[in-house]
Amino acid sequence: MAYTSQTWPMGAAMLQYGATLPDGTSVQDADRSVWDKVFAELVHEGFDHVDFTDSWLRPGDLSPDRLAELKSSLDDAGLGVTAISVVRRSVIAPDPQVAQDNFDYALRTIDAVKYLGSSVLSIGLHMPLTDEQKQAHWFWLVDGHKDPADDPDTWALAVERLQKISDAAAIQGINVSLEMYEDTYVGTADSAVQLVKDIDRSNCGLNPDIGNIVRLHREIESPESMLAKMLPYTNYWHIKNYLRDYDPATGAYFSAPAPLSSGFISYRRAIEMALEVGFDGPICLENYGGDGLSVCAQNREYLRGILKFNLGA
Template identity: 45%
Template sequence: MIPFPGKLPNGDLVQDARPEVWEQNLAQVADASFDAVDPTDSWLRIADLEPARLSEFLSICDGLGLSIPAISTARRSVIDPEHGGEYLAYSHRVIDTAAQLGIGHVSFGFFGPLSPSQMKALWFWTEQGVQNPDDPDVYRLAVDRIRELGQHAESCGVRIALEMYEDTYLGSARDAVRFVSEVNHPSVRLNIDIGNLIRLHRPVEPWAEMIELCAPYAGYWHVKNYYRIEDPSGLVMTHPAPLLGGTINWRAAIRRALELGFDSPFLVEHYGGDGLSISAANRDYIRTILPGGTIRT
């Protein structure tokens, strides 16, 4: 749902909007031949809907033929210096909501709110964002809180995926593997969203190396691609691309992940342009790669 903003043109939150507004957005998703949707809390926090409103949301999805295999969260880090405790409680509500609705996967991350410079930029990843502190006590707090969420998820039959993202404790392949190994819980996996790293205007690990290191720990997976240009002068520039046209060879990446045991849903994403239609094309491309030509959910 990232092509759909969390605020309406008049400034009101989609969270507080009439169900007809939700239906207008979700109808576009169904019209693009999707039969599954991740509400994504940058658009709508379904874990914070009152029971009657949640029922209305579910009724809309059911009427449009949309199942909900996963819930993704964004910029609600459980180690946020101001709101970490609040976001931890929210994360528990997300797990409870997933369990209540029979949703098998949730995605969490340690990335913070967009900085003022990021909000002004054409592409927010070209400006510096919030960085996780180089502080062993905060790192330990992050490990402990994710393990706590993992224990909750396990009791509910839900799996957690931790989103790889720059300048966080999951900001490189090695850091991500180290962190999930420190958590050491069977319900906690990695959301190996390597597109978040390939798009950076700085040196990054080769995508194939990231897949090789992280795929054995992979759970629910956000996928997107970018064109990446590296000039001999050191200048790096990137731009969103469809899965089949960018720097990452997604056919090779997905096939290797399958060989290493990946068995969770994909979330197709795209920033800029007609993101929904490009996401639909990305969905169809993935189906040509998977055995049997269908997405396994």
């Protein structure tokens, strides 16, 4: 059954929650009551879905008993799961052992996606933040890892491993979505589309997180151009917005997180374009800095309003 504006799955990202508690305990190892409190807060802000950004909690690394606890906590809160988002665990990391470990982790996470009742594994090729990025006011102001350009062997390895992940996911009825992120093989619209074409799996599509590109202090392709290329292949979508400015007299750029309605990207036009090509996947709402959860809740209602106008329901 097609979604209405009110039933379209929109999950809160977990970017605003740290992976370590004030007493030093990892959220991964914390008592269930810690998870319960976070989920209660999401529900209080009107969310009925969550995206498990694995920088907060890694369902794929939980024991069977703990995974059952997590599911029980979600069920008691009345929360569905839009996706598990695997971040900064590239399956083509320069260190072969790290790359293999990340590949194995992605396969384990597929099982967790299925167990938690979701249908999407979002995965990218970005790497952990460098020390310089961690020290910056906003990490995207400092260049990080870059996938090797003009390297057919590394490209082929990315294709091979993402094919295997997609095949394993297909057995479970799970879609794989490749997250756009600068300087990776999913870092431009053209490269992202070529990668998903080379992978050539019906359950593997794109997560056109163009916010990751708009925030960069460099020349970029226009948002509408990027979306026009990627939306036909999109099966999941991380949505966020940024202010963006450029002064040609000095060459200076400016960017900062912003609500969807007031940032550089027109999400009114983006949603129209997505619906025109038949997009019907879940959505994840993200925001960095400040009270990110409240901004995401406002953004959710903004999107539902646009969907209602376009869908008529």
